[in-house]
Amino acid sequence: MLTMIGKRLMFAIPSLIGVVIVTFLLTRALPGDPAAYFAGPAATKEAVEQIRKKLGLDKPLVEQFFRYANDLAHGDFGNSLTTGQPVATEIRNRLPASAELTLLGLIVSVVIAIPLGVLAATRPGSWIDHLCRVTTTAGVSLPVFFTGLVLVYVFYFRLGWSPAPLGRLDVFYSAPPTVTGFYLIDTLLARDVEAFRSALSQLILPATTLAIFSLAPIARMTRASMLAVLASEFVRTARASGLSPATVIVTYAFRNAMLPVITTLSMVFSFLLGANVLVEKVFAWPGIGSYAVEALISSDFAPVQGFVLTMAVMYVLLNLVIDILYGVIDPRVRLEG
Amino acid sequence: MKRRDFLKSVSGLAAGAALPAMPSVISSAKADARSETLLIVSEGGPNNLDIHGVGTNVPGYEVSWNCYDRLISHEMKSGPGGVPYYDRDKFKGELAEDFKIDDMSVTFKLKKNAKFHDGAPVTAKDVKWSLDRAVSVGGFPTFQMSAGSLAKPEQFVVIDDHTVRVDFLKKDRLTIPDLAVIVPCIVNSELVKKNASEKDPWGLEYTKQQTAGSGAYKVVKWTAGTEVVMERNDDWVGGPLPKIKRVIWRMVPQAGNRRALLERGDADISYELPFKDFQEMKANGKLNVVSLPFSNGIQYIGMNVTKPPFDNPKVRQAIAYAMPYQKIMDAVLFGLGNPMFGAPKDKPTEVAWPQPHKYNTDMEKAKALLAEAGYANGFETTISFDLNFAGVNEPLCVLVQESLAQLGIKTTINKVPGANWRTELNKKEMPLFTNVFSGWLDYPEYFFYWCYHGNNSVFNTMSYKSAEMDKLIDGARTAASTGDTATYDKDVKGFVDLAFTDVPRIPLYQPFVNVAMQKNISGYQYWFHRRLDYRAMAKG
Numbered sequence: 075m076l077t078m079i080g081k082r083l084m085f086a087i088p089s090l091i092g093v094v095i096v097t098f099l100l101t102r103a104l105p106g107d108p109a110a111y112f113a114g115p116a117a118t119k120e121a122v123e124q125i126r127k128k129l130g131l132d133k134p135l136v137e138q139f140f141r142y143a144n145d146l147a148h149g150d151f152g153n154s155l156t157t158g159q160p161v162a163t164e165i166r167n168r169l170p171a172s173a174e175l176t177l178l179g180l181i182v183s184v185v186i187a188i189p190l191g192v193l194a195a196t197r198p199g200s201w202i203d204h205l206c207r208v209t210t211t212a213g214v215s216l217p218v219f220f221t222g223l224v225l226v227y228v229f230y231f232r233l234g235w236s237p238a239p240l241g242r243l244d245v246f247y248s249a250p251p252t253v254t255g256f257y258l259i260d261t262l263l264a265r266d267v268e269a270f271r272s273a274l275s276q277l278i279l280p281a282t283t284l285a286i287f288s289l290a291p292i293a294r295m296t297r298a299s300m301l302a303v304l305a306s307e308f309v310r311t312a313r314a315s316g317l318s319p320a321t322v323i324v325t326y327a328f329r330n331a332m333l334p335v336i337t338t339l340s341m342v343f344s345f346l347l348g349a350n351v352l353v354e355k356v357f358a359w360p361g362i363g364s365y366a367v368e369a370l371i372s373s374d375f376a377p378v379q380g381f382v383l384t385m386a387v388m389y390v391l392l393n394l395v396i397d398i399l400y401g402v403i404d405p406r407v408r409l410e411g
Numbered sequence: 412m413k414r415r416d417f418l419k420s421v422s423g424l425a426a427g428a429a430l431p432a433m434p435s436v437i438s439s440a441k442a443d444a445r446s447e448t449l450l451i452v453s454e455g456g457p458n459n460l461d462i463h464g465v466g467t468n469v470p471g472y473e474v475s476w477n478c479y480d481r482l483i484s485h486e487m488k489s490g491p492g493g494v495p496y497y498d499r500d501k502f503k504g505e506l507a508e509d510f511k512i513d514d515m516s517v518t519f520k521l522k523k524n525a526k527f528h529d530g531a532p533v534t535a536k537d538v539k540w541s542l543d544r545a546v547s548v549g550g551f552p553t554f555q556m557s558a559g560s561l562a563k564p565e566q567f568v569v570i571d572d573h574t575v576r577v578d579f580l581k582k583d584r585l586t587i588p589d590l591a592v593i594v595p596c597i598v599n600s601e602l603v604k605k606n607a608s609e610k611d612p613w614g615l616e617y618t619k620q621q622t623a624g625s626g627a628y629k630v631v632k633w634t635a636g637t638e639v640v641m642e643r644n645d646d647w648v649g650g651p652l653p654k655i656k657r658v659i660w661r662m663v664p665q666a667g668n669r670r671a672l673l674e675r676g677d678a679d680i681s682y683e684l685p686f687k688d689f690q691e692m693k694a695n696g697k698l699n700v701v702s703l704p705f706s707n708g709i710q711y712i713g714m715n716v717t718k719p720p721f722d723n724p725k726v727r728q729a730i731a732y733a734m735p736y737q738k739i740m741d742a743v744l745f746g747l748g749n750p751m752f753g754a755p756k757d758k759p760t761e762v763a764w765p766q767p768h769k770y771n772t773d774m775e776k777a778k779a780l781l782a783e784a785g786y787a788n789g790f791e792t793t794i795s796f797d798l799n800f801a802g803v804n805e806p807l808c809v810l811v812q813e814s815l816a817q818l819g820i821k822t823t824i825n826k827v828p829g830a831n832w833r834t835e836l837n838k839k840e841m842p843l844f845t846n847v848f849s850g851w852l853d854y855p856e857y858f859f860y861w862c863y864h865g866n867n868s869v870f871n872t873m874s875y876k877s878a879e880m881d882k883l884i885d886g887a888r889t890a891a892s893t894g895d896t897a898t899y900d901k902d903v904k905g906f907v908d909l910a911f912t913d914v915p916r917i918p919l920y921q922p923f924v925n926v927a928m929q930k931n932i933s934g935y936q937y938w939f940h941r942r943l944d945y946r947a948m949a950k951g
Contacts, residue, residue, distance in 0.1 A: 110833040122837070124549045128465055155458065155466055159635045167634075223667060231671045238677040239668050241637060245450055245659055358663040360637040368636065371828070 079394065086390040093386040094146065094379075098139055101375040108155065108374065129155075142379075151383075152376030154369060161380040165362060169384065170255025171242060172354070172361035176346045178258075178277055179284025184339070187289045191296025195304060196323060206293055214290035222283040222356035229279060237275050239357045244272045280357040284350060288342045295338040299331040306330075332403050340396040344389055446951055447656040449932075451943065452669045452678040456639060456662040460630055461618035462593050463544055463552045472593050473942035474639065477658075479596035479624035480649045482507045482519050482538065482575075483587075487936060494701055495936040495947070499853045502587065505649045506533060506597055506625065517587065521573040525648045527599040527625045535569040540600035542567045542577070544613050552594045558852065559589020582892035588852050593940055599623040627653050627946045637662055641945070654934075654949040673698055673927055679950065680928040680943065685802055689925045690745035699930055702923040703937045704749050707858055708849025709765050710803070712811065713872045713916040715842050720790050727914045729780035731770040734917055735814040743806045749921035760904045764855035765921050768911045774817055781818055789819025795844040796824070797832040804845055807919075811845075839867075839874045846872060847922060851939045855903050856887040863910055875915035880906055 109126035126132050130141065145152060151161035187210075194206035229236040237244055242257055247269045250260035258277070261270035303309060304327050312322045351363035362381060369377035457471035460478070464471070484505040490496025504510060507519040525533040543564040546556045556562065560583040568576040579586055589595070602623050607614035617623070622630045627647040632640040641658040661678075663669045670688050672678035674697060684692075693700045712734065714721035721727055736752040754767040781787060794811060796804035805826070812822040822843070827835050835841060848870050850857050861868050864884050865876040883906040890899035910916075924941045934948040 110837065121550050121554055122833075125465060154635075164635070223665075226668060226671065231675060234675065238672050238675065239665075240452075240661055240663065240672070240677075245661065246444060246448075355664045356668065358637075358661065358665070358668065360634065364664065365636065 079398075082394050082397070083390070090383070090386055090390070093383060094143065095139075097379045097382040098142060101378050102135060102138075146383075151380040154377045155374045161376045164365060164377065165380055165384055167255075168360055168362045168365050171359060172347055172350065172363060174256045174258065175277065175280055175353070175359060175361065176284065176343065176350060178281040179346065179350075180288060180339070180343055182281055182285040183288045183292060183342075186285065187292035188296050188335070190289075191293040192300055192323065192328065194293070195297045195300030198301065203297075206297060210290035210293045213286045213288075216286070217352070218283055218287050218350070219352040219356055221286050222280065222353050225279045225283055226356065236279050237272070239279065240276075241358045241360055242273060242276055243269065244276070247272050276357075280350075280353050280359060283353050283356075284346055288346060291338050291342055292335065296331065296335050299334045300327060303327045303331040329403065333400060336396060336399055336403065340392055344385075344392055347385075347388065444657070447654075449655045449658045449945060449948060449950060450677070450679045451658065451660040452663045452672055452681045453660065454662065454664055454666070454669075454683045456636060456660065457633070458635065459619045460622050460633065461598075461615065462596065463548050463598075463613065464615050464619050465550060467551070469942070472940055474622065474630060474641075475596055476593050476938070476940065476942060477628045477641065477945050478622040478626040478630060479598070480506045480525075480533075480626050481591060481593075481596055483510060483591045484649075485591055485938075490937055491703055492701075494703060495934075496703070497936070497938050499588070499706075499939075502591060506538070512587065515582075516576050516578045517590075518570070518574065518576045521575070522648050523573060525625055526646050527602070528622065528629045528644055529599065529602055531599060531601060533597060533625050534572050535575045536572075537600045538575045538597055539564075539567045539569050540604075541598040542595055544598065545594050545596075548613055548615065555592060555594045555851070556589065558857070559583060559585040559587075561586065561589060561595075584888075584891040585852055585854065585857060588854075592851050597625060599625070625649070628658060650946060653946045655945055658945050670927075673929070676929065679932055680926060682924070682926045682943075684925065684927065686743070686745045686747050686925070689747060689927060692927055697930075698927050699932065700925065700927045701935055701937075702747050702925045704921045704923055705847075705849045705941065706937075706939055707764065707851075707853040708847060708922055709751060709918045710748075710807075710845065710847045710920055710922050711916040711918045713841075713844050713846060714914075715839065715873055716876075716915045717839075717874045718842060720784070720786055720792075721842060723784045724913055725780050725784035726786060727917075728770075729777040729784065729786075729818065730815070731768075731914045731917045732773045732777035732780065733814050733818055734770070734772060734919065735810045736770075736772055736919065738810050738814075739807055739919060742810065743803055744920065744923075747923045747925060749923075751918040751920050760907050762855070762900045762903045764858050764903075764907065765918065766907065768914075768918060770911075770914075770917070772814075777818055787819075789821065791821045791823075792842050793823045793825050795827050795835065795841045797846065798826050798828050799832065800847075801826070803922075807845055833869075836872050837869055839872065841872075844872065845919075849922075853939060854891070855907070856884060856891060859884045859906050859910070860888065862916070863906065873915040875913070877909070877913065880909055880913075883909065 109129060109131055110122050130138065142152070149162065151165070153159070154161050154164060190206045190209070194203040197203060226236075226239050230239060243249060250257060250264040250266055250269055253260050253263050257273035258270065261273055309322060309327050312326050350361065351367050353359065354361040354364040362384070366378060366381035369381070453470070455468070455470050457468060457474050459465075459467040459471045460474050461467065462472055462475040482505060483502045485497040485499070486501035486503050487495040488498040488501070504522070506521055506525055508522045510517055510519045519538070521533060521535060521538070527533060542561070545552045546562055546564060547553065560580045561577070562580060566578045566580065568578065570576055577590070598618065603614035603617055606617035620633070625647070627644055627649060628641040629644050630639060631642045632638070639660040641660070643653055643656050645652070647653070663672065666684050666688065669678070669681045670684060670692070673681050673692070689700055689702065692698050712730070714727055714730065716722055716727075734752070736750065740746060740748060740750055751765055751767045753771045754769050756769060758769075760766070781789070794808050796808050808824050812824060815822050825841075836846070848858070848862055850861065861870040863871060863875055863880055865878070865881045867874060867876065883902045887899055887902035887906065890896075890902060924937070926935060926943075928935065931951050932948060936944050936947050938944055
């Protein structure tokens with residue numbers, strides 16, 4: 075098992091090198107001149123040149139690349155020009171914010187979508203099947219920023235139930251000491267119940283927004299996969315043997331139907347992590363997606379490269395975890411396969 | 412699992428997800444904190460806490476303004492609508508107790524009890540080091556200093572511990588005002604030197620992350636892109652002790668949410684909202700909305716005069732007659748701007764800037780002029796704008812496009828990403844574009860020197876060159892420094908008239924800076940930099 079994991083990680087190295095090269099070239103190919111941008115509104119040509127020199131952008135591309143690669147090898151992702159901070163620190167601070175939100179959104183989504191999918195599959199054509207269809211279609215066809223804005227409008231602006239969409243904590247609470255970077259866990263570790271409630275209530279709306287969006291693929295996939303399994307012979311045999319419907323569905327059918335669902339889950343998770351930019355924007359969430367987009371807008375190379383690289387690493391790890399999970403769920407699947 | 416149980420659990424979960432968040436438990440201590448805290452929400456935040464830094468953005472200026480002192484600052488006067496407005500011509504000491512302007516120098520006596528945030532006294536050495544730094548670091552700060560003929564470290568002379576003299580390079584009316592802008596801030600030299608390195612002799616890396624000044628506020632926490640927290644410096648001697656103890660400045664990217672936060676009473680102040688929002692908030696009267704004109708600022712349509720068809724003044728005048736001025740005021744700005752067009756025919760030119768020109772939307776005249784210029788059937792061109800300000804620029808360009816189509820001019824709209832805009836301007840190749848220019852120093856000759864002079868600065872976006880114009884601008888600058896009012900008035904009127912007949916750029920309107928705040932917030936002041944000054948503000 076361990077050697078297999080090692081081997082898998084080895085395979086990931088060439089793709090990571092590819093990612094480094096491609097992002098470097100792509101960011102350089104972007105229109106826009108960071109030197110002119112950062113020289114400010116009143117800069118003369120000389121001032122722009124001075125800035126260009128300071129940023130090392132006057133050097134040939136190859137030299138810039140080797141400097142960048144060398145820094146990367148030393149764990150230095152460079153400095154963001156827009157926020158003025160080292161990229162590595164920023165990503166370390168922001169990734170947990172995005173991950174916490176995405177995970178919670180995904181959990182909410184799974185908790186709703188999987189039972190919904192299973193129920194719809196066991197009673198095809200019934201009202202619950204239609205409910206499943208309508209919910210998922212509605213969820214996937216509403217853009218996230220729209221759902222987010224509607225939720226803010228209704229639950230914050232109109233009803234006043236939800237706290238102000240001002241990021242991870244109410245303005246007057248201070249962040250818990252960082253252990254995991256997940257506020258829900260850190261506040262509990264710090265035994266700060268008030269801050270925990272604040273963090274949780276801040277999370278509800280954005281997590282719901284994400285959940286609504288990700289319901290569709292999970293519920294649909296559960297339903298389709300359950301339908302296929304329920305029609306198979308071993309389920310018929312189990313039923314014929316007089317096992318209770320619950321045992322048939324949960325123990326026999328569901329476990330076998332889980333593989334495609336897990337694959338979908340991993341895709342949805344990685345997709346959400348990168349794509350919740352809009353949710354982050356709507357809820358002023360200090361996450362990694364909004365960070366990357368802002369950097370992109372201002373031709374700020376380092377954060378964009380850092381972001382893509384982090385995402386690539388996350389994908390590699392995620393795929394590995396999924397592969398391992400496959401083996402756990404279905405002993406027939408071996409890592410070698 | 413039974414269907415009923417299942418349904419129960421599902422509906423329970425769904426309800427759980429939609430349940431209201433627990434009412435926020437705010438203890439009384441927190442309520443107290445609230446009344447002494449100012450919560451500001453805006454789209455962008457600072458990228459650097461030091462205005463001398465490389466590429467410090469405009470929100471960074473606000474931090475510098477409130478956390479650092481300058482030798483002198485402006486007095487306040489009553490501005491439009493009774494809002495306090497900085498007085499261009501009156502100065503008061505901030506770190507300086509008093510100052511004496513001689514023929515070729517100015518001498519500052521420092522306040523003896525002034526201290527930096529770390530307790531070190533503010534001395535003449537710090538002042539010299541800071542001004543040396545401003546003229547030496549390069550980039551924007553050095554450029555801004557040079558605008559007031561402050562260019563060499565030798566100009567700043569330490570006389571004793573509490574006395575500094577600034578020598579003039581030449582007579583320049585802008586030298587004193589330039590010492591009151593944000594850039595010449597006084598930095599704790601000992602502290603910064605301790606944290607400087609060989610590669611970074613001015614300690615820019617250190618001051619980027621923390622404030623090292625003597626100002627009324629100090630930054631206690633800064634999370635880039637998320638929030639800035641500032642606390643009052645109780646030992647401040649630059650002016651009366653501010654009433655606000657703590658300032659929390661949060662970045663909220665979504666304009667709709669910023670408005671919601673204001674209307675729900677959660678945030679105290681916001682700017683950078685769409686004009687329509689300001690207009691509606693003004694109308695419903697729940698909040699205070701302050702709208703003041705940019706001092707020395709104009710949004711304009713520029714034309715590249717080096718290339719046909721805009722090298723022909725007749726074409727430029729035709730375009731000036733074809734602008735949908737009033738439509739722009741109504742549909743783009745919702746009235747939040749000062750019209751810079753349609754002055755009465757017989758109105759004499761004033762010694763002031765900005766002032767409205769005499770063009771009006773008159774398609775017949777435009778057609779006639781265009782025919783005279785030999786373009787009776789129109790031509791094709793491209794109008795460019797900066798996407799960073801798409802909220803105004805995009806509808807504006809669409810209106811212009813529509814209007815020009817009536818003359819047979821086919822216009823394609825070119826949206827330039829913010830990061831690229833400066834580069835494009837510098838290339839001076841765009842035939843037709845819209846842009847804003849606004850000068851910190853509020854003098855007509857300053858505006859014209861940057862925007863119309865033949866030395867072709869970045870802001871002379873039209874590449875306009877005219878010997879007559881240069882003579883008038885230079886004449887006004889010389890006259891201003893020697894106090895020759897008669898010549899000055901004549902030259903200013905001269906260059907304004909010339910700018911209007913030659914129309915390399917068509918002024919559209921003077922933009923407004925809009926700030927929305929709760930009714931219980933008082934003390935907003937308009938400054939040339941258009942950012943907030945927390946020192947005069949109060950809550951409740």
